[in-house]
Amino acid sequence: MNSKLNDGLCPSVADRILASIPKLCRTYNGLGCQKYQRILASILSLLLWGVVGITTIVGFSLPASALEYNKEILIGADFSGRDLTDSSFTKANLRQSNFSNSNLQGVSFFAANLESANMEGVNLTNATLDSARLIKTNLTNAVLEGAFAANTKFDGAIIDGADFTDVLLRPDEVKKLCKVAKGTNPTTGRDTRDTLYCP
Structure with missing residues (x-):
């Protein structure tokens, strides 16, 4: 899961977020920690690629x-x-x-x-x-x-x-x-x- 996020532009930010997930899992036991990690990793990956895409489009069209x-x-x-x-x-x-x-x-x-x-x-x-x-x-x-x-x-x-x-x-x-x-x-x-x- 970390490997997917490390392909993005901000691996240190993604790693910090993922490192904080076990603490959240201990606090909220009933959430299904692995499923939560996968969803969060997907959202972060999409968000990073969206920002890169918008920046590229705006940078070349203005x-x-x-x-x-x-x-x-x-x-x-x-x-x-x-x-x-x-x-x-x-x-x-x-x-x-x-x-x-x-x-x-x-x-x-x-x-x-x-x-x-x-x-x-x-x-x-x-x-x-x-x-x-x-x-x-x-x-x-x-x-x-x-x-x-x-x-x-x-x-x-x-x-x-x-x-x-x-x-x-x-x-x-x-x-x-x-x-x-x-x-x-x-x-x-x-x-x-x-x-x-x-x-």
Whole structure:
């Protein structure tokens, strides 16, 4: 009977409970001690497996929680490969940070400093980039579809293969971006120059 419980996650707890059963049996002689032990062992085993099952299901099905990094100094921080959907980095200092291959859908980078940041292959769909500094930022193969980027500075940004479909940009920034725009986005299949309506 102990061997069945020892297969569970908490053998020490199960062993303590089973060790206390003989005391209960001496106190309550008429309960049929062996039958009581088997029932209790089965209940404990089912309970442990139920907890493990629920934890596993919940752990894998919950979406990432939106995080807030507003006004934080995160120079050189590594956020690569993360799901940061709907998180907020408003007015954060993210100079030289790494967001490569991250999901940044709906993220707010309002007035954030992303100078020299690595944003290669990121998904910035519907993100807020208004007043952000994307100077010398690597946006290679990034998807910026529907992003709000009025007053955003892209001086020296690498935009090879970036998708700017439906991005709100100032005309002077579009002109600057068209001078360096090239490539096709591997995710959307759209040509960078076409998404910027370059002549």
